[in-house]
Amino acid sequence: MEGFEVGINIEQRLMTYTLEHVFVKDQRRVGIAVDQKPTTMRDIISRQSLPKVSGLTITNQGTNRKEALVVVVDSEFTNSAGGGTAILNESFLFARNIKTKGYSNSLISKGQVMTDRNIDEFTSDRVYRLWEDGPRKSLNLEIRNVPHVPFDPNFEHWAVVDLDAITPQKQAAAVQTAIDDGYSTIYLQCQQTRYEPNQTVVIRNKVERIHGGWCNVRPTDNLIQSSNPIWQLETTSADVLMFEAFHTANPPGTKAWWWQNNSTKTVILADVEIPVRLHQPYKNGPGAGDLFIEQVFNHTDDGMTYKPDGWWVFDHQNVWARNLDAEFNAPPRHQSRGANYGC
Structure with missing residues (x-):
């Protein structure tokens, strides 16, 4: 998705979205905007060229009942103009294996600022475990791409x-x-x-x-x-x-x-x-x-x-x-x- 004010805008409280292998480029306001929507993202590539244009924003506008719950893994956010923040979060976020370049901050989540270029793993809220001796981070299990099965042309x-x-x-x-x-x-x-x-x-x-x-x-x-x-x-x-x-x-x-x-x-x-x-x-x-x-x-x-x-x-x-x-x-x-x- 190239150009436009917002590359992908995700709204509405019901259901969920899954985005994989998505490329957004040269937006004027934000690459991907999520509001009040459970969304899972993987292999998102954001290439921005205007100052302070974020790659991803997560908000809860217009309701007190539902909040966005976003998972983003194995993704890259770049801004060649510099400044700004790669990911802005006002809701619930789990992020893992995130690479950023050109931004002043890789992430701002509910006032918490991360300036490291790369994010190994981040959870905006409390981590729950099934067992007390379990790790306080994800298991990083393999995520395999769905095989592509083209229609038989004959x-x-x-x-x-x-x-x-x-x-x-x-x-x-x-x-x-x-x-x-x-x-x-x-x-x-x-x-x-x-x-x-x-x-x-x-x-x-x-x-x-x-x-x-x-x-x-x-x-x-x-x-x-x-x-x-x-x-x-x-x-x-x-x-x-x-x-x-x-x-x-x-x-x-x-x-x-x-x-x-x-x-x-x-x-x-x-x-x-x-x-x-x-x-x-x-x-x-x-x-x-x-x-x-x-x-x-x-x-x-x-x-x-x-x-x-x-x-x-x-x-x-x-x-x-x-x-x-x-x-x-x-x-x-x-x-x-x-x-x-x-x-």
């Missing part, structure tokens, strides 16, 4: 499953046939109908991408009562499996299970909306490969009960979750069984 490798033209009883079988026929990209088209699976669809063979076309998924009673998942992910010939773009509207009281992941390769789950009436959003089998989650949202439901084995269960798996919004009133929301899990 449309002969695509299977478009037109759900509008298929009776609900045959929809899942049609999706399974497309998978078993060897297509790399499975696209579900549903402009006038729902996807109503009555059997588990096993993702295998050559599949690289399942794109739901934002279909509304409503599993049948017999699939729900079978205690089998809607989707079973097995190891395919692709290095990475991309599963994306589904919406779910289960009727009240139903309890379906979305994903059973048995793939030994990398899986990405992205842009999926699931109500928490579901029995189990996700669990994995032994030896499952890396898992990346982006923009997956669960509705809340006051009628839920405690589930001892958790709702999202990660079993000895590497997991990186970005914008996983699990609004469960019944704990535990996530359960890590020996997993390396970052959210």
Whole structure:
């Protein structure tokens, strides 16, 4: 983002944003401005050339109810004109591995001034620990980039499953046939109908991408009562499996299970909306490969009960979750069984 008064302006109290690999340059007032918004940032590059233009400001204007909670890591803020402050914070901030150049101050947080060029780690408020003998700083766990999975440019490798033209009883079988026929990209088209699976669809063979076309998924009673998942992910010939773009509207009281992941390769789950009436959003089998989650949202439901084995269960798996919004009133929301899990 080059020019303008503000490169990126983030407002509104609800939801959260995640920014990664963002470059802002030559703004007239500030590179990135955050107000009242939970925001996570990584690999932000700010290059400013006017005097005293900050790279990042964090404020709480216009409300006494909500405050910004910002995490920024592995980022660089430069001002070639000199002076000013790289990061101005009036709210809650966690910063780690920040490099600055040209600024008089690297950070001013609620009156606290830091003049060191680089910030190893900074927390604006009290540090809480699970154990008294635990470190008073973050563990600095690995943050891995989400793999890029481009769309297959050869449309002969695509299977478009037109759900509008298929009776609900045959929809899942049609999706399974497309998978078993060897297509790399499975696209579900549903402009006038729902996807109503009555059997588990096993993702295998050559599949690289399942794109739901934002279909509304409503599993049948017999699939729900079978205690089998809607989707079973097995190891395919692709290095990475991309599963994306589904919406779910289960009727009240139903309890379906979305994903059973048995793939030994990398899986990405992205842009999926699931109500928490579901029995189990996700669990994995032994030896499952890396898992990346982006923009997956669960509705809340006051009628839920405690589930001892958790709702999202990660079993000895590497997991990186970005914008996983699990609004469960019944704990535990996530359960890590020996997993390396970052959210």
